[in-house]
Amino acid sequence: MSFLGYKSIIEEGDLVLAFIGRDSIKPINVKAGEILNTRYGAFPHDIMIGSKYGAQVSGSKGFGFIHLLYPTPELWSISLPHRTQIVYTPDSSYIVQRLGITAGSRVIEAGTGSGSFSHALARTVNETGKLFTYEFHESRYLEAKKEFEDHHLPNFIITHRDVCENGFDIIQNDETVDVSADSVFLDLPSPWTAIPRLKSVVAKGKRIGICCFSPCIEQVLKTVEALEAEGWTGIEMVEVAGRKWEARKDMVRTLDDALDRLRDVKRRQLEGIEKVKLIRAQRDNTPVESADVEVSSGSKREATEEADSEEPISKKARGFNPWGRGIRVREGDEAYQWFNVTRGEGEVKSHTSYLTFAHYLNFDDE
Ligand code: SAM
Numbered sequence: 001m002s003f004l005g006y007k008s009i010i011e012e013g014d015l016v017l018a019f020i021g022r023d024s025i026k027p028i029n030v031k032a033g034e035i036l037n038t039r040y041g042a043f044p045h046d047i048m049i050g051s052k053y054g055a056q057v058s059g060s061k062g063f064g065f066i067h068l069l070y071p072t073p074e075l076w077s078i079s080l081p082h083r084t085q086i087v088y089t090p091d092s093s094y095i096v097q098r099l100g101i102t103a104g105s106r107v108i109e110a111g112t113g114s115g116s117f118s119h120a121l122a123r124t125v126n127e128t129g130k131l132f133t134y135e136f137h138e139s140r141y142l143e144a145k146k147e148f149e150d151h152h153l154p155n156f157i158i159t160h161r162d163v164c165e166n167g168f169d170i171i172q173n174d175e176t177v178d179v180s181a182d183s184v185f186l187d188l189p190s191p192w193t194a195i196p197r198l199k200s201v202v203a204k205g206k207r208i209g210i211c212c213f214s215p216c217i218e219q220v221l222k223t224v225e226a227l228e229a230e231g232w233t234g235i236e237m238v239e240v241a242g243r244k245w246e247a248r249k250d251m252v253r254t255l256d257d258a259l260d261r262l263r264d265v266k267r268r269q270l271e272g273i274e275k276v277k278l279i280r281a282q283r284d285n286t287p288v289e290s291a292d293v294e295v296s297s298g299s300k301r302e303a304t305e306e307a308d309s310e311e312p313i314s315k316k317a318r319g320f321n322p323w324g325r326g327i328r329v330r331e332g333d334e335a336y337q338w339f340n341v342t343r344g345e346g347e348v349k350s351h352t353s354y355l356t357f358a359h360y361l362n363f364d365d366e
């Protein structure tokens with residue numbers, strides 16, 4: 001199993017994302033003899049080994065099931081163990097395309113945090129590129145390092161470092177690593193203190209892109225000042241405010257439709273009252289005309305319901321009435337007039353920080 005590729009059969013030791021529900025995806029490392037317990041019952045790992053990624057498996061309770069999903073950076077970001085705030089896919093996908101990060105890119109990321117964006121970056125730069133990620137919090141650094149190794153990310157160097165104090169240069173085996181980054185992503189509380197330390201690690205003779213991810217506008221202002229002071233250009237700030245829109249058609253309703261509706265209500269009330277008169281007359285063995293029916297609005301409603309339940313009027317015979325009961329009309333049916341409407345839904349999960357982009361033409365030594 002690798003985040004950079006795909007395989008179809010689950011083997012022991014693989015990471016599986018158990019899709020239990022839309023808000024519940026559980027990462028599991030498949031191990032013979034172990035059991036995943038969920039509200040749908042127990043799922044022995046043994047039944048997963050040899051199954052296909054994507055398979056649906058039933059629980060021990062005899063109802064409910066889970067799906068065994070192949071890990072992707074997108075699914076990982078909504079199922080990973082949180083150690084920090086993270087970057088979600090609506091932001092990470094925008095940043096990747098806006099900075100032009102692609103296979104072969106060399107990217108600096110600080111800090112690593114929960115490694116959410118690191119997975120997306122590692123997948124994008126692929127085996128021919130490199131991710132240089134930095135984290136100063138020791139246990140977060142160690143957990144991220146282990147996670148990247150467990151997930152077989154082949155193309156990263158993670159460094160335990162305070163980049164604001166000590167910069168981005170990397171020494172391995174007494175040798176300076178050639179970072180030559182073409183893209184930089186800073187998710188730090190004070191990116192403006194790290195920006196002046198980038199010059200020695202960005203690629204020469206290239207246009208370098210940077211994105212700083214900050215939740216408040218005061219941080220953005222300080223970042224912009226630092227970028228300008230260091231010669232970065234084309235500075236722009238955007239916010240990704242993810243939102244889902246439902247688009248559908250609503251039927252055009254005319255004044256005649258409203259009048260038809262009122263006539264329909266009146267007709268059904270009268271039919272109901274007449275039926276109640278008849279029922280009571282039969283019950284009391286009195287002539288229909290003399291049945292004593294009080295027509296307060298409440299009893300009218302009861303009378304209508306009683307009559308409806310006695311002998312429902314056929315929907316077809318009633319015809320379609322846009323505001324009342326009647327036949328169902330398929331949305332967009334060409335026999336009727338429609339207009340297009342949209343409705344906003346709840347916000348898509350994202351960190352909704354401000355993204356400050358800029359570029360730097362690093363031709364200093366050319
Ligand atoms: N982008 C990450 C993700 O998607 O999972 C989340 C990053 S988290 C919001 C910020 C991280 O930066 C924290 O883990 C913090 O410890 C680290 N950090 C803060 N200041 C730092 C510094 N000066 N040098 C290195 N890491 C730093």
